[in-house]
Amino acid sequence: MSESDESDGYERLFADPVRETMDGAAYGTWRAITAPDAVSLAFGFPYPDALPNGKVNEAVDALLEIDHEDALQYAGGDYADAITETVVERTHARGIECTEAEVHVTNGATHALDTVAQTFLDPGDTIAVEAPTYMGALRLFRNYGVDVEGYAMDENGLDVDAFAADLAAREEAGDPLPKFLYTVPDFQNPTGVTLSTDRRERLLELAETYDFLIVEDDPYGQLRYDGTTPEPLKSLDEDGRVVRVDTFSKTIAPGIRTGWVVADEAIVRELDRINAGGENVFTLGLIARYCEATDFEADLEDLRAGYRERRDRMLDALDSRMPAGVEWSEPAGGFFLWVEFPEGIDAEELLETAAEEGVTYLPGSYFFHDDRGSRYARLSFSYVTPEEIEDGIAALARATRAALPAVEASDD
Amino acid sequence: MSESDESDGYERLFADPVRETMDGAAYGTWRAITAPDAVSLAFGFPYPDALPNGKVNEAVDALLEIDHEDALQYAGGDYADAITETVVERTHARGIECTEAEVHVTNGATHALDTVAQTFLDPGDTIAVEAPTYMGALRLFRNYGVDVEGYAMDENGLDVDAFAADLAAREEAGDPLPKFLYTVPDFQNPTGVTLSTDRRERLLELAETYDFLIVEDDPYGQLRYDGTTPEPLKSLDEDGRVVRVDTFSKTIAPGIRTGWVVADEAIVRELDRINAGGENVFTLGLIARYCEATDFEADLEDLRAGYRERRDRMLDALDSRMPAGVEWSEPAGGFFLWVEFPEGIDAEELLETAAEEGVTYLPGSYFFHDDRGSRYARLSFSYVTPEEIEDGIAALARATRAALPAVEASDD
The missing domain is CATH 3.90.1150.10 (Aspartate Aminotransferase, domain 1)
Known part of the structure; x- marks a missing residue:
């Protein structure tokens, strides 16, 4: 029979990737x-x-008045139902075609990345990230027991030539290719740099050639202060390679922590299934109402x-x-x-x-x-x-x- | 080079447990x-x-007035900070000793179970559940690629003798023992039956003997209509074996989807780390304010x-x-x-x-x-x-x- 005298001794019970990252x-x-x-x-x-404290308060008033008790019920009311349509509108505003079946709503962008990670990553898989990259993403990817390969950046974003060369070398050597590349193409966290359009196109070709996905995390894309924004990777994506993550955290408020994924319907189906429970329909209704009442642009x-x-x-x-x-x-x-x-x-x-x-x-x-x-x-x-x-x-x-x-x- | 001509063909990229449960x-x-x-x-x-539509509306008004913009900010304001204390109070009201360091707040009970599953389960692990058990839990456990063993129930809850006999037989045969037992001890979903006190004590002994955890999911415990409630497993737990899950979904509202885990500090530390982002501080502040203003009992x-x-x-x-x-x-x-x-x-x-x-x-x-x-x-x-x-x-x-x-x- 097993023994367990140590008061703190849960290590043997933790999942392998948890045990390996416990000092994190x-x-x-x-x-x-x-x-x-x-x-x-x-x-x-x-x-x-x-x-927008005042507008959030107004949205709550309207939500509770119009959806009554449904606003607080498991499935939510009409406004909660409208969140997917709201997200489709916000996505169209970024120049991206998408249907409601291509949308998966989450508790913020980091939760979206976590669900994407759980859906695609097995321990021992390889993923590619920009170096440097968003620290929250780095931390959560580590929780999945994967090898993280970081690729250098310059003033035009990820150095796609160096990335391409490494992919070719990996294939040649029989080393694992990444399941996905994680990128923040617009005003990247932390560098602030933006991936150029020709590099975006090149990345999509590489994804097709080496059979990986591109996880496009775009929390800042609408906050451009001068110049013109390159098209999002998702709007250039003809082969369903891009899993796009967006959020209301920077355009409404982070405290209501709501984000979404836009991806091929077959991917969204699995994200919906893997992301068990945890849908705050009160917040979703609040946001749908907020977007209906405000002039977002x-x-x-x-x-x-x-x-x-x-x-x-x-x-x-x-x-x-x-x-x-x-x-x-x-x-x-x-x-x-x-x-x-x-x-x-x-x-x-x-x-x-x-x-x-x-x-x-x-x-x-x-x-x-x-x-x-x-x-x-x-x-x-x-x-x-x-x-x-x-x-x-x-x-x-x-x-x-x-x-x-x-x-x-x-x-x- | 890899080929991928099928429009729907992401199967090869999905994680193993996702691919194995895709029809779910x-x-x-x-x-x-x-x-x-x-x-x-x-x-x-x-x-x-x-x-409680009216009270939720009042709580939002007070939250936004008192915490100002902090209520919508990443880290939340004073009320969001107070959520852990609020949860400790609700847990004390169930007769369970716990400190703030033993609390992990989640987006509802199902999200809590999901985080617990990610923290403890590797593919191929075994877990024990009641048969029947809560369908949401069953579905999410399957997402982790584990073997689920179901143990029969009678009018006093899980048949602990049969469970004990199977554990002994498994040890004898060198078969895997469960990482944890998932149980809804009070007014179980779906049967409505309650686990008797002597069986609770017996389960805790078994957990110690066979080195597994008990995941106590208790959304209904405070909704007893006659008789007296047995002590929660967590309050009988002297060895840190119980990972307790509770929620505000049935005592305030499910639409605000907020739950929590009470467990040993060493477990909570990992839950905090694994559960990346996704904390809706607006809702947490709302709940803390709600609980402050209402007579919960x-x-x-x-x-x-x-x-x-x-x-x-x-x-x-x-x-x-x-x-x-x-x-x-x-x-x-x-x-x-x-x-x-x-x-x-x-x-x-x-x-x-x-x-x-x-x-x-x-x-x-x-x-x-x-x-x-x-x-x-x-x-x-x-x-x-x-x-x-x-x-x-x-x-x-x-x-x-x-x-x-x-x-x-x-x-x-």
Whole structure:
């Protein structure tokens, strides 16, 4: 008979992928990176005025008045039923054809990625990600016991040539090909860069050639502050290769945590089946009503104005304050930009001085599946005021300058 | 190079457990069992007046007024923070000691079970369930590629002697022992029966002896209409063997889909980590505020009165109308009772006549992992009015009578 005297000893009972990742941090632990009186350039949150408290309250009133008790019942009422149609409309607004049968609604984009992961990944499978990539996705993919291959990026997004070369080499060597590529093509988290149209087309060809899917995570696509947006991968997708993930978190509010997948009907059927329960029909009804009552495009214009001002202020502050040798991306949209410090500066070590100077950020290590992140930082301009951005970048510049002499000395 | 010319051909890309269960029905498909003008004894829903529209609306008003924009932000405001404390209070009210570190909040009980399954189950593992058991749990466990062993029940719940004998036989034969036993100990879905206290104690001993966990799913425990409730398995659990699942779906509303797990801190740590994203802090804040503002125990008394009346009406109607040879359970709480038809009546076939007569129910086959269900039906008294219950049972009695001569004929 089995023995179990250790009070903490559940390891033998956990699933293999859980046991193998037990030292990992939980989703959201990065939110603990704060410091007293410091400006947070760490939080990838909408700024408070972007959150539509009044309209949400009105939507709840209307939902409860019109759908009565059905609004709180298991299956929801007419507004909850309308969520799929609402999502189809939002998807059409991005230039993507889709039917209701191609939509799977989830509790936010990360939950969508989790359901996609559960639907496609067996332990030992390989997946491809951008390096760096969204830390929440990295963490959840690890939960599935898969090998994560990270491919480098430049100012036009994923380096598709390098990716193609590796795929060819893998096939040649008989190494496993990825089940899917996970990409944030527009204003990527964390780098802020956008995948060019020719690379999007090339990726779709590669997916067909090497028989993998492309998981397109697009939370920021509608938040472009200048220039024109390339077509989403899903709208270029003629072979059903793209599993697209979108969310209301950045266009309505993250607290109502609702996202969706657009994919081939045969995939959506399995996502529906695998994603057992957990559908908050009250929230779904609220969102459908909200979208019916608001002018979504006008709301987006307001949001773009608020974020554009913040982005511009951050870029200006970086230009005027940062010492030579520090580089950063210039995002045309989204919430983030990506800083590369000169050799010898470790962004995780720098965080301590920076916090003392009055600013926090997320060190690059969060965004890599390996140890490539030490010289990078993600700065978010989405949450704080333009004035706080100015102060935060000034503090970061002071901290960087203080670290620089040590770098120069070690170069001697 | 791989080829993929079939438009629907994603099978090779799906995870193994998904591919193996692709013919399965999606969560909630049982809700499609309806018929025009028929009374639904199929829906395990709260009755409409049980749903607190006014109080939910007030809670939203207060949440948005007090927590301002934080209510809609990623991390939520003070009320969302208070959800764990709220859950601890609700758990204490069930006589269970627990701390905030022993609580993991989920998007409802089914989502809780899904997270527990992902945390503990590898493909090929064995789990034990009651036969019959909750169909939503059965479906989601199948998604993990595990062997499901079903153990018979009687009027005191799971037949623990038979379970113990099988565990001993499995150990003797070197067959796999279960990772966990899934049980609904109070007013089980679908049978309505309650596990006796001595069997609860025996189960905990077995869990220790054979090194498995007990997943206690307790959505109905507070809805007892007469007699006294045995202590929950979790409150008897001295060795951290019980992973308890509870929900607000039956005590506030299912549409806000919020549940939780109470388990050893070491287990909760992994549940927190595995359950990536998807936390609807708006709903969590709403619930915390709702619980702060309401008299929860008084609300429960009102709910008990409403459900008690329905249960009594159903038992009376069955007594006065059903032909001899039909048997049913007499639940002391919950939403359901379980009907056994005489040999020769197939509950799935009977459903067609019953729907014509004016009633629908869920055939027993939904609740078994094998083909043991053909002579059973789950009747729910929770959703419809007492008058509809009367009409529904009358219709079921007519349908049963019409089927009986055929039985007797085939016995000749």
